[in-house]
Amino acid sequence: MARVTVLYFASLRDAAGVSIESVESDAADLGALYESLRVRHGFPLPIGRLRVAADGAFAQWSDRLREGSEVAFIPPVSGG
Amino acid sequence: MARVTVLYFASLRDAAGVSIESVESDAADLGALYESLRVRHGFPLPIGRLRVAADGAFAQWSDRLREGSEVAFIPPVSGG
Amino acid sequence: MKRFNLSDKPFDIAPSRDALLNAHAGAFASFEGWVRDHNDGRAVNGLRYEAYVALAEAEGERVLDEALEKFDIVDARCIHRIGDLAIGELAVWVGVSAAHRDAAFAASRYIIDEVKSRVPIWKHERYAEGEAGWLHPE
Amino acid sequence: MKRFNLSDKPFDIAPSRDALLNAHAGAFASFEGWVRDHNDGRAVNGLRYEAYVALAEAEGERVLDEALEKFDIVDARCIHRIGDLAIGELAVWVGVSAAHRDAAFAASRYIIDEVKSRVPIWKHERYAEGEAGWLHPE
Numbered sequence: 341m342a343r344v345t346v347l348y349f350a351s352l353r354d355a356a357g358v359s360i361e362s363v364e365s366d367a368a369d370l371g372a373l374y375e376s377l378r379v380r381h382g383f384p385l386p387i388g389r390l391r392v393a394a395d396g397a398f399a400q401w402s403d404r405l406r407e408g409s410e411v412a413f414i415p416p417v418s419g420g
Numbered sequence: 421m422a423r424v425t426v427l428y429f430a431s432l433r434d435a436a437g438v439s440i441e442s443v444e445s446d447a448a449d450l451g452a453l454y455e456s457l458r459v460r461h462g463f464p465l466p467i468g469r470l471r472v473a474a475d476g477a478f479a480q481w482s483d484r485l486r487e488g489s490e491v492a493f494i495p496p497v498s499g500g
Numbered sequence: 501m502k503r504f505n506l507s508d509k510p511f512d513i514a515p516s517r518d519a520l521l522n523a524h525a526g527a528f529a530s531f532e533g534w535v536r537d538h539n540d541g542r543a544v545n546g547l548r549y550e551a552y553v554a555l556a557e558a559e560g561e562r563v564l565d566e567a568l569e570k571f572d573i574v575d576a577r578c579i580h581r582i583g584d585l586a587i588g589e590l591a592v593w594v595g596v597s598a599a600h601r602d603a604a605f606a607a608s609r610y611i612i613d614e615v616k617s618r619v620p621i622w623k624h625e626r627y628a629e630g631e632a633g634w635l636h637p638e
Numbered sequence: 639m640k641r642f643n644l645s646d647k648p649f650d651i652a653p654s655r656d657a658l659l660n661a662h663a664g665a666f667a668s669f670e671g672w673v674r675d676h677n678d679g680r681a682v683n684g685l686r687y688e689a690y691v692a693l694a695e696a697e698g699e700r701v702l703d704e705a706l707e708k709f710d711i712v713d714a715r716c717i718h719r720i721g722d723l724a725i726g727e728l729a730v731w732v733g734v735s736a737a738h739r740d741a742a743f744a745a746s747r748y749i750i751d752e753v754k755s756r757v758p759i760w761k762h763e764r765y766a767e768g769e770a771g772w773l774h775p776e
Contacts, residue, residue: 347552349550349552349620349622350550350622350624350634350636351634351636354634385636389636393552393555393620396554396555396558397555397558398555398559412552412555412620414552414555414620415622415634415636416636416637417616417617417618417619417620417621417622418616418621418622418623418634418635418636418637427690429688429690429758429760430688430760430762430772430774431772431774434772465774469774473690473693473758476692476693476696477693477696478693478697492690492693492758494690494693494758495760495772495774496774496775497754497755497756497757497758497759497760498754498759498760498761498772498773498774498775521672521726522726523674523675523725523726524674524675524676525672525674526671526672526673526674527669527670527671527672528669528670528671528672529667529668529669529670529746530667530668530669530670531665531666531667531668531739531742531743532665532666532667532668533664533665533666533739534659534663534664534665534666535664536661536662536663536664536737537661537662538662587661588659588660588661599674601669601671601750604669605669605743605746605747608667608743609743612739
């Protein structure tokens with residue numbers, strides 16, 4: 341089990357109803373974490389359309405959860 | 421014979437020593453006019469590197485001289 | 501020195517442009533993105549840009565570092581607005597100075613393309629017909 | 639309305655840029671050419687631009703008309719300096735507004751390339767070592 345802080349942006353935040361939450365999870369990696377939160381919050385975006393970041397840097401879906409880290413799921417961006 | 425006004429720019433003006441002159445010529449076309457003036461002024465630029473204009477619009481070397489028209493020889497440009 | 505910046509209010513281009521001009525740079529290319537009154541055929545009243553600020557700043561800086569490596573340019577800057585914007589407001593500005601224009605054009609194009617595709621900034625449009633939505637392009 | 643202009647003194651970009659911005663144009667691309675302190679490895683003190691004014695104005699206008707036909711842009715402008723310029727002075731400015739950036743970039747590139755190759759404006763450089771000469775590129 342690891343406790344992480346999860347940040348939600350854009351349509352993910354609208355779906356979750358919060359922009360940040362603390363999550364205790366036994367997910368094997370960041371991809372499994374997203375899938376469990378997707379079920380909980382009903383996120384419309386499949387994992388294939390997202391990127392993931394940990395502690396302010398892009399990360400891999402296969403990265404393990406680090407205790408105390410800050411995880412963000414990055415929907416497709418629409419800058420500019 | 422036709423009398424035309426000839427304008428010189430950039431290196432052609434430096435070579436001719438004037439920026440404008442009135443020329444009476446029996447040249448068959450604008451190309452022949454340039455060749456005769458090239459001999460007179462010692463222009464360094466061969467006709468293949470120039471364009472020619474008559475009365476403010478680009479013209480053809482094979483165009484005949486029109487009485488009273490304004491002819492300009494256009495060296496390679498270096499704008500910007 | 502930071503070359504990429506987020507701004508939560510309208511910003512003046514002049515200081516950033518002036519910082520890019522110098523006696524060695526003969527060419528300066530810039531791009532500006534403005535809030536249009538329509539998108540994909542729908543009338544737009546305004547929009548909001550939201551960023552994951554820490555990551556956006558880091559990734560934006562990386563894009564500019566890449567541009568400086570890939571192209572023979574003197575310097576480059578990018579500023580992106582966040583927050584609420586009205587129609588006609590400046591959303592993003594890119595400026596690139598170089599000795600020659602080939603590199604200036606190529607780098608400014610690279611920067612705006614990469615910023616729009618990689619930097620975590622999301623656009624929320626409010627439509628005249630009342631709806632609103634996040635843009636998550638395929 | 640004239641879209642191409644020659645200016646015999648330093649000019650302010652702002653009014654021309656502002657004239658190009660409107661609620662339909664999401665993209666604005668611009669290019670500026672500045673007097674560099676060197677060219678082809680030689681130190682330059684300053685330069686002079688000379689134009690065949692009547693033909694340069696007509697040909698410049700033709701270039702901008704072509705850009706408006708070839709590319710899906712909203713509007714475009716170009717201003718070119720003539721006369722004596724010092725190092726660091728603005729020599730030429732191109733601005734293009736469009737709905738999307740592809741067209742804005744392509745048109746601004748087209749305009750500067752065509753202006754530099756077709757519009758009868760000649761550059762006379764003064765070199766630090768004392769010589770001076772007209773540039774007539776091959």
